[in-house]
Amino acid sequence: xxxxxxxYVAGNWKMHKxxxxxxxxxxxxxxxxxxxxxxxxGVCVPFTAxxxxxxxxxxxxxxxxxxxxxxxxxxxxxGEISAPMLVELAVNGVVLGHSERRQYNCETDRALQDxxxxxxxxxxEPILCVGETEEERDGGETERRLRHQVQEALxxxxxxxxxxxxxxxxxxxxxxxxxVATAAQAQEAxxxxxxxxxxxxxxxxxxxxxxxxxxxxxxxxxEILSQPDVDGALVGGASLDPNDLAAIVAACG
Ligand code: PGA
Numbered sequence: 127x128x129x130x131x132x133x134y135v136a137g138n139w140k141m142h143k144x145x146x147x148x149x150x151x152x153x154x155x156x157x158x159x160x161x162x163x164x165x166x167x168g169v170c171v172p173f174t175a176x177x178x179x180x181x182x183x184x185x186x187x188x189x190x191x192x193x194x195x196x197x198x199x200x201x202x203x204x205g206e207i208s209a210p211m212l213v214e215l216a217v218n219g220v221v222l223g224h225s226e227r228r229q230y231n232c233e234t235d236r237a238l239q240d241x242x243x244x245x246x247x248x249x250x251e252p253i254l255c256v257g258e259t260e261e262e263r264d265g266g267e268t269e270r271r272l273r274h275q276v277q278e279a280l281x282x283x284x285x286x287x288x289x290x291x292x293x294x295x296x297x298x299x300x301x302x303x304x305x306v307a308t309a310a311q312a313q314e315a316x317x318x319x320x321x322x323x324x325x326x327x328x329x330x331x332x333x334x335x336x337x338x339x340x341x342x343x344x345x346x347x348x349e350i351l352s353q354p355d356v357d358g359a360l361v362g363g364a365s366l367d368p369n370d371l372a373a374i375v376a377a378c379g
Contacts, residue, residue, distance in 0.1 A: 131335050133351065133378040134292060134358035136168035136191065136253060137365025138221060138339070139175075148175040152182030155368035163187070164379035165358055169365070170221050170253070173207055180216050191219035191253065194227055197240035209248035219251035221360075223279060225298045235278035243282045246290060253292045253360065254279055255339070256319070260299035269318055276322045285326050289333030293319055294360040300340025302362060306350070312338040313353035320355055344373035351377050 143151060148171060159167060168189035171179045179190045196206035212220060222241050227233040238254065245252040256275040258268045272295075280288060295315050300307050307315075316336045324331030338350050339360030350356055358378065364370040 131333065131357045133165035134168065134335050134337060135165045135371065135375045135378060136170055136189070136219075136221075136292075136294075136337070136358070136360050137371045138170045138193065138224070138360055138362045139172065139365060140193070140226070140362060141172060142366055143171065143175055145175055145178045148178045149182060151368055152179060152188075155188065155371065156182070156186060158369055158372040159186075159188075159375065163375050165375050167371070167375055168219065169371075170219075170360075176212070176215050176217055189218040189251070190216075191221060191251070192217055193221045193224065194231075194233075195220045195222065195241060195245060195250070197237055197244045199244075209244050209250055212250060213248050217250065219253060219292070220245050221253045221255065221294075223275070224255045225257055225296060225301060229298075235275060238279040239281050242279055242291060243287075246283065246287050251290065251292060253294055253337070255294045255296050255360070257296040257298050257301075257340070263297065263299065268315065272315060272319060273322060276319055280323070280326070285330060288323055288327050288330035292335045292337065293323075294337045294339045295319055296339035296360060302341070304341050306341040306343075306346050307338065309349045309353050309356075312350050312356055316353070316355040316357075342374060344370050344377070347374040347377035 170191040170193050196208050199208050223238045242252050258271040262271045320331050323334050335357040337358040337360045338356050342359045342361045343364045
């Protein structure tokens with residue numbers, strides 16, 4: 127029997143919180159989290175708040191992640207941030223391919239193909255986001271879309287490293303809408319994503335953590351997190367309150 131995957135609950139703050147607000151948030155999060163939480167806990171914070179979040183998380187198990195990264199280590203890419211810059215700040219991971227970046231910032235599967243291995247090579251844990259739009263779901267295109275996103279983004283990751291990637295299944299129609307996927311929808315899509323990883327490596331499929339994201343709140347988390355293939359949650363709006371994030375972590379227990 128393979129070891130149970132440890133759940134992971136990551137809060138995606140998006141474009142919220144100044145340095146001062148970050149320090150206050152982290153104080154509160156440390157106060158409300160139990161000493162031995164039933165899940166890994168992470169916060170994905172704006173670039174400007176990374177140093178403050180890392181400082182506040184020192185000596186705790188809280189992971190600090192960036193929300194994007196360029197695939198090159200350096201170069202003429204105005205406004206971009208590279209993996210070595212994040213590593214220097216002792217950041218633990220990075221969200222890649224969030225649907226808001228795909229929608230508003232021209233993030234492509236082609237760039238993700240280089241971003242995911244670049245993060246891994248630098249020692250950053252990538253949280254790769256995938257998910258279909260409402261139109262794609264209604265048109266019966268969910269699996270085709272997920273297959274394309276997962277296969278393309280992971281194409282250059284060697285099989286033995288696939289299990290180190292965290293994947294977040296985030297149906298676009300559920301993000302920030304209050305319309306959470308049903309537990310059955312989340313389980314079905316996440317089992318499909320795990321099977322796609324399994325096409326590359328059976329061992330990686332057992333090990334890879336696949337999270338659900340999209341309107342996760344304290345009152346709906348337990349049902350989704352109880353699904354056998356759902357290994358945690360990427361939480362947007364609700365993560366802005368450390369008490370709500372802690373309540374979602376508790377729902378993993
Ligand atoms: P939401 O966002 O929880 O506010 O729906 C999730 C995400 O975008 O990661």
